[in-house]
Amino acid sequence: xxxxxxxxxxxxPDAADSAAFMLAKLHYHADAWDxxxxxxxxxxxxxxxxxxxxxxxxxxxxxxxxxxxxxxMDEASTARLDRxxxxxxxxxxxxxxxxxxGAYKLARHGLKVKELLGGLDFWKRDGHPVSEGDEPGRMPTxxxxxxxx
Numbered sequence: 001x002x003x004x005x006x007x008x009x010x011x012x013p014d015a016a017d018s019a020a021f022m023l024a025k026l027h028y029h030a031d032a033w034d035x036x037x038x039x040x041x042x043x044x045x046x047x048x049x050x051x052x053x054x055x056x057x058x059x060x061x062x063x064x065x066x067x068x069x070x071x072x073m074d075e076a077s078t079a080r081l082d083r084x085x086x087x088x089x090x091x092x093x094x095x096x097x098x099x100x101x102g103a104y105k106l107a108r109h110g111l112k113v114k115e116l117l118g119g120l121d122f123w124k125r126d127g128h129p130v131s132e133g134d135e136p137g138r139m140p141t142x143x144x145x146x147x148x149x
Contacts, residue, residue: 039062
């Protein structure tokens with residue numbers, strides 16, 4: 001008796017459809033490694049947004065991230081944001097939808113957004129540093145790492 005594949009019960013799409021779908025996912029998401037590399041390399045076209053509460057931000061956040069709790073995002077509070085930037089929004093991790101809510105609200109108010117896959121949890125799992133306190137802090141740059149500064 002031949003076993004029936006549970007994976008193939010729903011056949012994979014053709015290659016072109018898969019490529020289009022994966023490309024679309026990349027437009028909407030960023031991962032911790034890519035964000036860390038951009039921060040280390042001083043890329044200024046992205047702004048990392050911590051969509052959690054101010055208390056959670058204070059306890060630990062991605063260096064350089066701004067605190068902008070999703071509950072406070074509205075037309076007035078987003079008006080000051082630079083429309084030329086792409087905002088990478090995160091929360092605690094996959095069990096939290098604060099980043100999705102934040103990204104939705106920012107996009108609804110005319111900003112370009114991506115959601116950070118896995119949030120702060122995956123950031124920490126990848127071994128990236130965390131800043132504490134009310135200030136954004138800074139990610140060590142590639143140049144500073146190279147010179148040991």
